[in-house]
Amino acid sequence: MMKRRYGTLVLAMAMMLSACSGISSERLSYGILSNNTSEVPVAGGTITYGYSSPFQGLFDPAFYEGEDDFQVLEFITESMFKVKDDLTTVPGIASWQESDNHTVFTFKIKAGVRWHNGDELTVEDWKFALETIASPEYTGSRYYSVEMIKGAEAYHKGEAKEISGIKVIDPYTLRITMNGVRVNALDNLWSYPMNKKVFSGIAVKDMPDSDPVRKHPIGIGPFEVTNIQPGQLVEMKRFDHYYQGKAFLDGVQYKVFDDKEIVNLLEENQVDIASAPRDAYAPLKQLDQVEVLESPELSYEYIGFKFGSWDKETQQIIMNNPKFADKRLRQAMYYALDRKGIIDQYSYGLGSLIETPVSSSSWAKIPNAEINTYDYNPDTAKTLLDEAGYVDRDGDGLREDPKGHSFILNYDAMTGTTTAEARTQAILQNWRDVGLDVRLNGGKLKELNDFYEAVENDDPSVELFNGVWGLASDPDPSGLWRATDLWNYPRYSSKRSEDLIREGVGIKSYDKEYRKQVYYEWQKLINEEVPMIFFAERTNITAVNKRLQNVRVNSMSTIIEPQTWWIKEED
Numbered sequence: 001m002m003k004r005r006y007g008t009l010v011l012a013m014a015m016m017l018s019a020c021s022g023i024s025s026e027r028l029s030y031g032i033l034s035n036n037t038s039e040v041p042v043a044g045g046t047i048t049y050g051y052s053s054p055f056q057g058l059f060d061p062a063f064y065e066g067e068d069d070f071q072v073l074e075f076i077t078e079s080m081f082k083v084k085d086d087l088t089t090v091p092g093i094a095s096w097q098e099s100d101n102h103t104v105f106t107f108k109i110k111a112g113v114r115w116h117n118g119d120e121l122t123v124e125d126w127k128f129a130l131e132t133i134a135s136p137e138y139t140g141s142r143y144y145s146v147e148m149i150k151g152a153e154a155y156h157k158g159e160a161k162e163i164s165g166i167k168v169i170d171p172y173t174l175r176i177t178m179n180g181v182r183v184n185a186l187d188n189l190w191s192y193p194m195n196k197k198v199f200s201g202i203a204v205k206d207m208p209d210s211d212p213v214r215k216h217p218i219g220i221g222p223f224e225v226t227n228i229q230p231g232q233l234v235e236m237k238r239f240d241h242y243y244q245g246k247a248f249l250d251g252v253q254y255k256v257f258d259d260k261e262i263v264n265l266l267e268e269n270q271v272d273i274a275s276a277p278r279d280a281y282a283p284l285k286q287l288d289q290v291e292v293l294e295s296p297e298l299s300y301e302y303i304g305f306k307f308g309s310w311d312k313e314t315q316q317i318i319m320n321n322p323k324f325a326d327k328r329l330r331q332a333m334y335y336a337l338d339r340k341g342i343i344d345q346y347s348y349g350l351g352s353l354i355e356t357p358v359s360s361s362s363w364a365k366i367p368n369a370e371i372n373t374y375d376y377n378p379d380t381a382k383t384l385l386d387e388a389g390y391v392d393r394d395g396d397g398l399r400e401d402p403k404g405h406s407f408i409l410n411y412d413a414m415t416g417t418t419t420a421e422a423r424t425q426a427i428l429q430n431w432r433d434v435g436l437d438v439r440l441n442g443g444k445l446k447e448l449n450d451f452y453e454a455v456e457n458d459d460p461s462v463e464l465f466n467g468v469w470g471l472a473s474d475p476d477p478s479g480l481w482r483a484t485d486l487w488n489y490p491r492y493s494s495k496r497s498e499d500l501i502r503e504g505v506g507i508k509s510y511d512k513e514y515r516k517q518v519y520y521e522w523q524k525l526i527n528e529e530v531p532m533i534f535f536a537e538r539t540n541i542t543a544v545n546k547r548l549q550n551v552r553v554n555s556m557s558t559i560i561e562p563q564t565w566w567i568k569e570e571d
Helices: 007-015 067-076 123-134 152-156 204-209 259-267 278-285 327-335 339-346 378-388 420-433 448-456 495-503 512-529
Strands: 046-051 081-083 089-091 094-098 104-109 166-170 173-177 223-229 233-238 251-256 273-275 290-305 309-311 316-318 408-412 437-440 464-470 532-545
Touching: 046 067, 067 223, 067 233, 067 251, 089 094, 104 123, 123 152, 123 166, 123 173, 223 251, 259 273, 259 278, 259 532, 278 290, 278 532, 327 378, 327 512, 327 532, 339 420, 339 532, 408 420, 408 448, 420 437, 448 464, 495 512
Parallel strands: 046 251, 046 273, 408 437, 408 464
Antiparallel strands: 081 089, 094 104, 104 173, 166 173, 223 233, 233 251, 273 532, 290 464, 290 532, 309 316
16 A cells, blocks of 8 residues: 555655545546647647645655655556556556466557657567666666566575566567566556666666766656756656657646645736645635645554564564553544544534545445444544443543553654644544543654654554555555554554455455455454554536636646647636
8 A cells, every 4th residue: 555655755654634524426536627628729828737846856756755756657657557547557658468377467558659859659668777777886766566577586685687578579579578467566566667868877777867867757657858947947848759649738847836825826817836834724725716626645544552562573563552552432433533524623514534544546446335433423432432331430531441450551643733722632532532541642743753753663652543554546554554564653453453454355355346346454453453443535616717627636636738738828
């Protein structure tokens, strides 16, 4: 699941407080602002895409670290594959045949696809990208996307001069042999090419700071970069030899703005499209010339319980904290939270309640009718606590533990939004209303770095913590939920969970219906055991000037087929 996380921003992105709420998933699925079908798109014009913080300027997919740079890449380059709205991987530039034993993939790419410098794309460019990421000198975060290739590990360790599992058959055919059977190997395989000629002579360790990454990036997408003002502006023009045909727009400006100015900039037509902060949602909805598109983000907010710690020696978790051993306590804390009310009040009504860590967009998401939705019910929470032996023995309104000892829980959350403090206090009050003494750890919200350092390093004072995880298109829980996963911050595991996670990528799971049922069973288990409280699925807000037509957003991106965007001028 963590395969889509952003390089060195991993912890920052993962731990941000979310701003979500109870909008129905039906309303959210995919936003679209489209031209009237009777209208013919008009070519010409330049639009401005706004971003709310300075970008790093790593304009190659192998090296980018955050969405700031990735959004530029969405205009200028493309993957070999496409990901549909339901998060399934399908052929794009490349199609494939899979061997009967599921270890050999033979890829065919389209002929005539051009790089912005005029070179034709060949499989040598894809092979070069795979070798770059597998190189011992590679310092990026994407080795996971080549490690499944036979021979990649030896190449990565400097023990081999080539990756034995990669073979070029002809300029348009590449054969890749995997080191074992894994049903989601294709979903995780690196699929962005690098122009081998352009990067020729540049050592892998020097690539992140090289001109083809920083100053003169080239891709195979519908727009090409013409000018970069570091951190502030990227100017792009239409690439007339784009393999799917010329874009309608003449160009795109990717421009940094102060997010406090987003409403004014859109109102004054200085920005045509931007991902908007939640604070701006209400005023943006009041603008006649702006459409606000909503889509579920590929992420979820949660409140985690700390079941133990990470053993650095064995590289796995130890469930050595008995405080949350009784699942009735965990379930009661779930029922006690008015998630929808809290998020509606403090997070602008943006988000969708969830009960499992699988995206609502995914084909593997279990229907809510088959699981417990943990609707707000203080009475049920109180009953569960009574049954588990957490009762108020001294009449002070707060419950003691089953042995009669004082029962206090620490809660950690982060600064970040204008409502973070009030929102946190509302959560704590919900628990106090059912007799649980939950206190803000250290008496205040933590700054980002302090927060993730404490959670990752299993600070003994951390018992409950509020975070966000980003997801990948494939529903495999590996990376977050196994006993050997460092990012398993709750430090929870069970034999049944491990067995199901393993089964979900095993040979039988090549039958998609079988695999779906495996993930249904896993979600039922997690829903019953409550290793964490799933608060909500985050909602992405995209503000679009109505003159810009054919914009569509989904859980993967706000920049989908920008070659089809066009400007409808006012009459």
